[in-house]
Amino acid sequence: MGMMNSIRNRMHIMVWALVVLFVGSMTVGGLVGGADIIDQILGRTDITKAIAVVNGDIISPNGFFQQVNYRLEQFRVQGQEVDERQIDQVRQIVWDDLIEALLVKQEIDRMGISVTDDEIYLHLENTPPFDLQQHPLFQTNDQFDMEKYLQALRNPQGDEWTTIEVYMRDYLPRVKFQSQIRASVTISEEEVKKEYILQNIDYTVSGITIKNRSFTTGIEPLEDEAKDYYNQNKDEFYQEELRSLKYVKWNKSPSKEDTTLTFNEALDLINRIKSGEDFATLANQYSQDPGNKSGNEEGKGGNLGWFDRERMVKSFSDAAFGAEIGVPVGPVLSNFGYHIIQVSDKRQNDEIEEISAGHILLKIEMGPSTREKIRNKAINFSFDVEDYGFEEALQKNNLSANDLFPIPENTRTLPSFGFFTQPVRFAFSSEVGSTSEFFESDRSFAIFHLDSIAQAGTRPFDDVSDKIIRKLRVENQKLLASEIAEQIYENLLAGSTFQPEADSNIEATAFGPVTFKLSNPSRQIGRSPAAKGALLVANVGQIIPPVEISGGYAVLFLEHKPDFDHDDWEVKKNVFYNRLITERQNTAVTEWLKELKERAEIEDNRKYYF
Numbered sequence: 001m002g003m004m005n006s007i008r009n010r011m012h013i014m015v016w017a018l019v020v021l022f023v024g025s026m027t028v029g030g031l032v033g034g035a036d037i038i039d040q041i042l043g044r045t046d047i048t049k050a051i052a053v054v055n056g057d058i059i060s061p062n063g064f065f066q067q068v069n070y071r072l073e074q075f076r077v078q079g080q081e082v083d084e085r086q087i088d089q090v091r092q093i094v095w096d097d098l099i100e101a102l103l104v105k106q107e108i109d110r111m112g113i114s115v116t117d118d119e120i121y122l123h124l125e126n127t128p129p130f131d132l133q134q135h136p137l138f139q140t141n142d143q144f145d146m147e148k149y150l151q152a153l154r155n156p157q158g159d160e161w162t163t164i165e166v167y168m169r170d171y172l173p174r175v176k177f178q179s180q181i182r183a184s185v186t187i188s189e190e191e192v193k194k195e196y197i198l199q200n201i202d203y204t205v206s207g208i209t210i211k212n213r214s215f216t217t218g219i220e221p222l223e224d225e226a227k228d229y230y231n232q233n234k235d236e237f238y239q240e241e242l243r244s245l246k247y248v249k250w251n252k253s254p255s256k257e258d259t260t261l262t263f264n265e266a267l268d269l270i271n272r273i274k275s276g277e278d279f280a281t282l283a284n285q286y287s288q289d290p291g292n293k294s295g296n297e298e299g300k301g302g303n304l305g306w307f308d309r310e311r312m313v314k315s316f317s318d319a320a321f322g323a324e325i326g327v328p329v330g331p332v333l334s335n336f337g338y339h340i341i342q343v344s345d346k347r348q349n350d351e352i353e354e355i356s357a358g359h360i361l362l363k364i365e366m367g368p369s370t371r372e373k374i375r376n377k378a379i380n381f382s383f384d385v386e387d388y389g390f391e392e393a394l395q396k397n398n399l400s401a402n403d404l405f406p407i408p409e410n411t412r413t414l415p416s417f418g419f420f421t422q423p424v425r426f427a428f429s430s431e432v433g434s435t436s437e438f439f440e441s442d443r444s445f446a447i448f449h450l451d452s453i454a455q456a457g458t459r460p461f462d463d464v465s466d467k468i469i470r471k472l473r474v475e476n477q478k479l480l481a482s483e484i485a486e487q488i489y490e491n492l493l494a495g496s497t498f499q500p501e502a503d504s505n506i507e508a509t510a511f512g513p514v515t516f517k518l519s520n521p522s523r524q525i526g527r528s529p530a531a532k533g534a535l536l537v538a539n540v541g542q543i544i545p546p547v548e549i550s551g552g553y554a555v556l557f558l559e560h561k562p563d564f565d566h567d568d569w570e571v572k573k574n575v576f577y578n579r580l581i582t583e584r585q586n587t588a589v590t591e592w593l594k595e596l597k598e599r600a601e602i603e604d605n606r607k608y609y610f
Contacts, residue, residue, distance in 0.1 A: 212474065212481045286362065287359070309353065528550060
């Protein structure tokens with residue numbers, strides 16, 4: 001019997017809360033297993049049992065979709081509508097989390113990291129989990145009550161701590177794992193002092209900048225240079241498989257009947273207001289203006305506050321500023337829909353006419369009948385495709401197809417459609433000449449035809465020559481800017497000064513003196529690491545050799561920096577150390593996990609599921 005069995009005896013009301021509390025943060029317990037040994041030997045995977053295989057361990061489809069559904073349900077509980085984009089984002093987040101969790105578990109097992117019963121108890125005793133601190137059972141006057149918490153921990157009344165124990169046995173090894181990585185990070189006092197200088201010391205600098213874009217002649221590369229670059233850098237022009245689609249679409253837009261229906265609804269509301277019903281109450285009930293609910297669950301009664309003519313669209317302003325106080329006007333049509341407007345007051349503000357008014361917005365939306373008619377057009381076209389083929393169906397229906405640029409398999413957003421993944425899945429699971437069923441996006445119904453496939457491989461020179469020429473042109477500009485910067489630097493060392501050098505070189509611009517901290521440099525040099533590093537080690541009065549900045553080069557002169565304040569340094573160095581070590585430790589954990597993922601053998605079977 002585990003140690004925690006001796007303390008599981010209290011607060012049954014808490015059990016379900018803890019289950020909900022931790023199910024979302026559980027990693028891969030119960031979701032993974034080893035692949036069948038025969039399958040491993042033969043190099044095959046039963047995709048019905050594995051949505052992913054990570055170094056031989058599987059992540060089950062059921063486990064994956066449980067996590068996805070749990071997270072989507074959290075959105076719904078919060079009153080959010082879940083669309084296709086959110087579903088895709090949640091799937092990706094869950095995928096990344098489960099892959100990372102499994103990799104960490106494998107590493108923990110490899111390193112032999114484990115926890116004892118005493119470690120679990122001591123952690124619970126000394127470091128109460130944040131979510132438990134928020135639980136009402138451990139609150140006094142809305143504050144966490146450590147005594148209540150410890151009383152419950154030391155005097156259990158049932159098995160209410162079982163969920164916590166299971167979670168801690170999974171959680172604490174991960175804490176140990178990360179602690180070992182963090183412990184490997186060290187920072188010298190010199191590094192801390194450098195950070196202190198970056199954040200605290202003011203540098204006063206003058207200089208000259210030479211922008212690459214200033215050079216417009218003598219920069220065109222020869223064709224042979226472009227071909228040489230292509231032959232020496234073919235990996236740069238590797239292209240994954242692309243698929244080209246044609247499509248026909250039927251936009252989901254309101255009909256004349258929908259417009260008339262909304263107009264009549266607005267007329268009905270105007271009559272109700274004129275009959276004595278309260279404008280604000282009707283606005284809160286019917287207005288579809290998102291701003292009406294901003295910061296107020298009950299609504300703002302349609303109130304727009306004070307505004308002048310220029311603030312609103314013309315049709316709205318014309319109606320509002322022509323209305324009498326207290327008399328509803330409308331329906332007023334704008335790009336947003338139909339408005340019912342009621343003015344509550346008028347005034348002159350510095351000779352500008354202003355009014356205070358409210359409105360009820362009724363959007364003109366596609367009705368169910370209209371949607372069904374549009375959908376039926378797509379269905380009928382799909383039937384014609386089955387009977388006659390895609391091209392003949394176009395002619396029969398007097399339609400023309402649109403071309404979609406070649407897309408890779410990871411495409412999520414399509415021009416004219418927005419977020420839309422179904423056509424991409426169709427494209428990469430079909431043969432050339434195939435036509436899809438009709439798909440529905442947020443904006444339209446559409447049918448797609450797979451026109452061609454461009455196999456993965458190195459793109460031919462003719463396809464990328466323009467890109468190479470642009471790149472070489474920029475390199476030539478950089479070279480010329482660098483040469484001018486070097487010449488200016490030599491002239492300055494020989495006794496010249498900045499302004500005459502800038503005057504004699506049309507590509508050069510003198511600046512300064514300007515004062516700034518290296519953590520927030522001047523606009524002239526931007527966030528150039530080279531400039532920052534050069535100034536950090538420069539002496540006052542030194543002309544600094546050319547350094548690369550964003551879009552060009554700079555020659556700098558350090559005019560002034562204050563003496564190092566040792567007293568201030570002694571006061572602040574621990575703060576800087578703590579901040580810097582935390583940043584480095586977090587980076588170390590992130591890089592470790594990134595390296596684990598790069599080394600891992602990951603089989604991705606998501607395309608078989610969605």
